Amino acid sequence: MSNVTPDRVSLFVTCVVDQFYPEVGEATTAILRKLGIDVEFIESQTCCGQPAFNTGYWKEARPLALKFLDEYGEKPYIVMPSGSCASMVKVFYEELFQNDAETLRRVHDIGPKVYELSEFLADVIGVNNLPASNKSGRKVTYHEACHLRRELGAVTQARSLINTVPGMDIVEMEQAEVCCGFGGTFAVKYPEISGAMLQDKIDNIRDSEADTVVACDSTCLMHIAGGLEKQNVPVECVHLAQLLDEAIE
Amino acid sequence: MTSTTKNFKSAAKTVIKDTEVQSHLKGLYSGFNMARIHEAEATPNWEDLQNRAQAIKFHTIENLDYYLDMAATNVEKAGGQVYFAKDAAAASEYVLKVAKENGVRTVIKGKSMISEEMELNQQLAEKEIEAIETDLGEYLIQLAGQTPYHIIVPAIHMSRGEVAEILSDNLGTPKDATIEEMAGAARDELRDKFVQADMGITGANFLVAETGTLTLVTNEGNGRMSTSMPKTHIAIMGMEKIVPSMEDMGIFLRLLIRSATGQRISSYVTQVTGPRASEEEDGPDEFHLVIVDNGRTKMLADPNLREALNCIRCGACLNACPVYRKVGGHSYGWVYSGPIGAIVSPVLTNVPDAKDLPYASSLCGACKEACPVKINIPRMLLYLRNELTEGNYDPTRKKSSIGEFIAFKGWGLIVKDPVFMRIANWLGRLGQWPLVRAGQLRNLPPPLSAWTRYRTFPRLVKPFRDRWKSNEQ
Incomplete structure (x- = not known):
């Protein structure tokens, strides 16, 4: 720090x-x-x-x-x-x-x-408490963006920030650390593989029974939200920044 | 082995639709992958072990000539014979020569990926020498006329029913046999072969240079039987399998076994130094070590690919890879599959033919995270992508995909200038208008239909840069 x-x-x-x-x-x-x-x-x-x-x-x-x-x-x-x-x-x-x-x-x-x-x-900054609250009563699950975890080694930061918000506790999905299948041009070069990976992510999100998926990368969220939307799954995808901004007083 | 790397895409699509195989592949995550993670966490100083192993590997590969010479000298000192094979054909030729000299009719084989590179079983069969795989998974693969699906668990894709079918056809077990009955039948059959065989052929997990000692890791004891029962034993290894000292084995065995199966130690670790010495009761009369290049010096010569030679073939990257868990092993089209296979198979065969392999990754890095010797697989995949796009593997300078080439050229022109980006954004918003349904693009024309088949696409909006301007004023 x-x-x-x-x-x-x-x-x-x-x-x-x-x-x-x-x-x-x-x-x-x-x-x-x-x-x-x-x-x-x-x-x-x-x-x-x-x-x-x-x-x-x-x-x-x-x-x-x-x-x-x-x-x-x-x-x-x-x-x-x-x-x-x-x-x-x-x-x-x-x-x-x-x-x-x-x-x-x-x-x-x-x-x-x-x-x-x-x-x-x-x-x-060392944010460990926030004048915040879970205003919308969200039930949040966290998707780990691959590069954040494996290139930057940041596994705990986003989770601890989310859990800092009073009344907001992460409902962990299965395989939160597994890629959603985006991978940039990979998603269009290999749509079937990418789509199958996305399906696993969607299934795990569903099983978590969360109503909000949070991640630290808009590209992962674009991919996941696009999949959820395609299948009419009523789960909202929000970036960590949006989640915190909404929560902070 | 004949390469079918060209067919990656179509093969992958077929596997994705195969629900039976998908369920087996899914199990790799909860099974071997989680077992590895659990054992890594339970092992004191795991990362120190990894760092040490990585350093040893880099050192050994950088000084491979020295250690190969040391290994050969010490194998010979122990009474063994060493042959350096420049390629798969030379390696097979040597094996066939030794077999002929010893009048070999039956060979028992331990698990060996390099013998797959050589298609050794077919080579032996052509000379009317019967070769029997003795690892149970490999045995099933052989009976089914297939190739290994996975480095560690070659028959992971087969269902119990398929196995029952194969054994029923070949050994006459009932089709509703229990797993114990099937294993028992295979065991009986293989026991006879162990006793009959004139020659044992194995691979090598490691070769200790300072002593000339071959190390084999198995769970079925078939490695020990193959190295000790027949009169002649040939071990075949890729030239990267050297470790300098016996002390290093303590590190590598810990890492290899935990990473491969999540066991702390395999049922058997077999170490063999030369043929049976005069005072020993067991062991072969002849021991041959075949050290195979078969394209590995290409990797050695390229500083950007050299790290691939650090691989100890534990299979952890396959289990960790979300792409492997969808497309399975055969899709990769050559001996090695998964993330490490996407580097090794193209380089050892033909990179342009295997151009789909380095791209078949979301670059999520799960492989790098799983690798016991910390091989930076994504880095090498990226390097190969660049070589395929702009480098040495496109000899005719003809772009493999002209559309993609133009797209990136155009994109490069637009994004280098915020003014062009503004214009493109504005034009895009105009153009997308007829396609937007409920705030999303739902069905785009090819090639973007590849996206909208599985997901909607967000529409372009007034960009942040413009909103910033108005917000700040």
Whole structure:
């Protein structure tokens, strides 16, 4: 845990939030402000480059990575409502620039300054109690985003934040740590495999009898919500930022 | 083994529809996978063991020439004979030569994945030598004329009914035989073969370089029988199976067995150093060790793939993989399946033919998390994807998917500039209008129908950047 509480962070909303879920970016901003932290939004930001990188198009990913490094390189705290985009910067930029020593130095420099939202709240700010309540009486289950868990190693943060809200206790689903089958272009390259993985996730959500699925990545939620919607399962998918923003007084 | 990696997609689709097989695959999560997790948690200093094993593996592979030489010297010192085979064909040829010299008619085989690379059973059959698999799972696979479905549990896909059918056809057991009766019948049959066989062929879990000792891990004792009963024993191993010292075995056996089956120790751990010495009562007159390359030096030569040689073939990544648990082992189309197979099989066969394998992963990292020697499998999958897209495996520079290529080029142009993103968002919102039903896109045309077949897609909205502007003013 850091000794200094930052008074200002730079927000990277991610392209998916920008285009499809702006309310997640707004909730992120709102929580940070409620905690007394000033939020900066760099308007030139776009995408970290992950979609291209994951599909093998590293030439297309590199200019976006460089753009990110230019925009955020000097910022002391960079917060993202996505474990996957944070992993891209913290873990995968290293692969992308493995033959470029100079950029690699910048990558190593920026890595420790990038935080996924739940990590930032739990580990940097040290949020352990919140003036909050479970206003909507949600019955919450938590889906672990893969990159958050396995690239960033953040398993406890989001769960402890949720459980911090008085009156809100996670109803664990079976196989919460198993991938929902999204995987970027994997979902359209292998729709049958991805769809079968999604079905397991939907079944586990149903069996948990929760009415709300929470995760720290809008892409997982896009996939899960899309599946639930397709099958008319009345379970709401919300990002951790939205859940906390709604709960905090 | 003939590669059918090209057919991955269609094979996977068939398996996904097979409810019987799906139920077996599902069991891998609650069974072996959870057993591994439980044992890892119950083992003191598990992560220290992993780190030590990883360091030993990296060191050994970096100095493989040195340790292979040491291993060969010590096997020979113990009275064994060593043959280095550059490929599967050379390895088979050597085995056939030794068999011929010894007038071998019947071979008993311990479990060996590398013999699958060689298609050794077929090679022996062509010379009219009968080879019998003695691991029960492998035996069933052999009787059914199939290939292993899983590194550790080769017949995991077979139902009890199928097994009953196979044994009934081959051993005459009743079709409603109990599991005990079936196992008993197989046991009786295999006992006779153990006694008759002129030659035993096994794989190798490890070869200890400093002593020249072969180590085999089994639960059925068939490894011990295969190495000690026949007059001649041939052990075949991939060149990466070396560990430097006997001390290392303490680490690797802990990791391998717990990761493979969730047992603390397997029923049998067999160690063999050379043929029977004059003062010993048991053991073969001849011991041969065949060390096989068969493409492994390609992995060794590529610093981005070298780590794949650290694999100790425990199968934990298969059990942990949500993709393997859907598509099963045969879909991968060659000897090795699952996450590690998606690297090893393409590289050891033909990467362009196996191009679907590195992409058949959501990059969830469950494999990396499960791996006892911490192999970073997603990193290598990503590397292979890049090589397939922009690198050395596309010799004609012809993009495998021109549509995807154009899509990413176009996407790259748009997202590099927030102004272009704004325009694209605006155009997208206009264009999507006729397709939006209750706030969602429900049926998109190909190729996006691949998405909407299983999920709805969110509609584009006024972007965060624009809302920020108006909110802040």
